[in-house]
Amino acid sequence: MSGNTEYYTCAGCSCLCDDIEIDLDGENAKTVKTACRRGSNIFLEYKENRAEPAIEGRKVEFEEAIKKAQELIEKSKSLAIYGMDTIPIEAQKVAIELAEGKEAYIDNSSSYCLxxxxxxxxxxxxxxxxxxxxxxxxxxxxxxxxxxxxxxxxxxxxxxxxxxxxxxxxxxxxxxxxxxxxxxxxxxxxxxxxxxxxxxxxxxxxxxxxxxxxxxxxxxxxxxxxxxxxxxxxxxxxxxxxxxxxxxxxxxxxxxxxxxxxxxxxxxxxxxxxxxAGCHANMRGFNEVLFEKTGFVNKYSFKDGESSLDYAFFELLKNDKVDTTLIIGSDPVNSLPFEISKKLAKINTIVVDPRKSFTTQIAKVVIPSAISGVEQGGTMIRSDGVRVKVNSLFEREINDVYVLERLKEVVA
Ligand code: SF4
CATH class of the missing domain: 3.40.228.10 (Dimethylsulfoxide Reductase, domain 2)
Structure with a gap:
């Protein structure tokens, strides 16, 4: 691959630019053309600040983190799944199937965005x-x-x-x-x-x-x-x-x-x-996939079969409605008010994310995954509703589909 120039897709925002030219040197991006500064940094710095598998702050093997997360999900009487704005729809579908199997709540940032x-x-x-x-x-x-x-x-x-x-x-x-x-x-x-x-x-x-x-x-x-x-x-x-x-x-x-x-x-x-005109790369993808299945775009309860403001992730936390959360590719501790986000540290919080974040720091279990557009491809839906095939630099075996399929084993 050294010296080759190919076109890749940036998942840095909902523009989903698929004209990114990258000169690769092994697994390093040497130069990135066409992308904006934010997009360029995603490719140039993708090895930095990576999450590692952990249980209560202690570094563990990947498999141990998966097993612990499965155990917490299996025991949960009230599970909320949140995030998924930056992962491909193939992985969003698995998360929705898991929510359905557990009769869980499911929501993404669109409930307070677009x-x-x-x-x-x-x-x-x-x-x-x-x-x-x-x-x-x-x-x-x-x-x-x-x-x-x-x-x-x-x-x-x-x-x-x-x-x-x-x-x-x-x-x-x-x-x-x-x-x-x-x-x-x-x-x-x-x-x-x-x-x-x-x-x-x-x-x-x-x-x-x-x-x-x-x-x-x-x-x-x-x-x-x-x-x-x-x-x-x-x-x-x-x-x-x-x-x-x-x-x-x-x-x-x-x-x-x-x-x-x-x-x-x-x-x-x-x-x-x-x-x-939204921000997150695949926010609309989640909305469309959930809409196809339920007729609603967000804040949905599979137990009640309906969408309600009461089922927005923020409200569930505020009203102490969940004992376990599965947060995928999102950092709610950084975005929610402290009074709400500190509750995530008191319940069983499982985070699936390629990068370290404020939320990985307070999570009971951290499972690292792949960065969309860099280490995992798939399909995303642009803010105008057009489906974009995401070409990634590499395909990692451990990606969001793999991790979520493993977690879904508890409801199989
Ligand atoms: S961050 Fe957005 S605008 Fe910039 S290159 Fe990536 S997709 Fe395009």
């Missing part, structure tokens, strides 16, 4: 499109409550604003109209210059209302000029796209009916699609 948007798209309540169509046809490129410049580094250059497409040949300054709606002048908003508009939003619902009112020829309370201008631009083309992020999700305060009404109204006077 799961609601993905659910609306999967239920066909919002019209959606692929990035290929966006690249070829989209005129208004509207980022709402998301700063792709930082969170999705190649989103704009690879899929949306900058590329020239079949019907968008004249370059972004002439052939695209960029709209950025955010509470602050983000790095993406700083790109707003010619043929573009920044809307500084302190109330997302009022901006939603402004679009509806302008289309109904009524005077909105706020954002009238912004709404008039954006609708006028949308009417110039037969393809426009809104990409909604976390800021929009929280700004809507659960008022999704109003948002759907706005998208429907826009489609009375123009052609507008919606794509969730």
């Amino acid at each position: 799961g609601d948007f993905v659910e609306m798209v999967l239920k066909k309540e919002l019209p959606t499109a692929t990035f290929d169509d966006v690249k070829d046809y989209a005129y208004v490129i509207f980022y709402w409550g998301v700063d792709p410049h930082n969170s999705l580094p190649r989103h704009m250059s690879r899929y949306t604003y900058y590329p020239r497409g079949k019907k968008r040949q004249r370059g972004y300054e002439e052939d695209r109209y960029l709209v950025v709606a955010d509470i602050r002048k983000s790095h993406t908003a700083m790109l707003v210059a010619k043929n573009a508009r920044f809307i500084q939003v302190d109330d997302d619902l009022k901006l939603v209302d402004a679009f509806i009112k302008v289309i109904d020829k009524q005077m909105p309370e706020k954002y009238a000029d912004d709404a008039v201008r954006v609708i006028r631009e949308m009417q110039k083309a037969d393809f426009n796209v809104i990409m909604g992020g976390l800021g929009l999700r929280y700004g809507l305060k659960g008022n999704y009916e109003k948002f759907k009404e706005m998208i429907n109204k826009m489609n009375e006077v123009a052609k507008v699609y919606f794509i969730p």
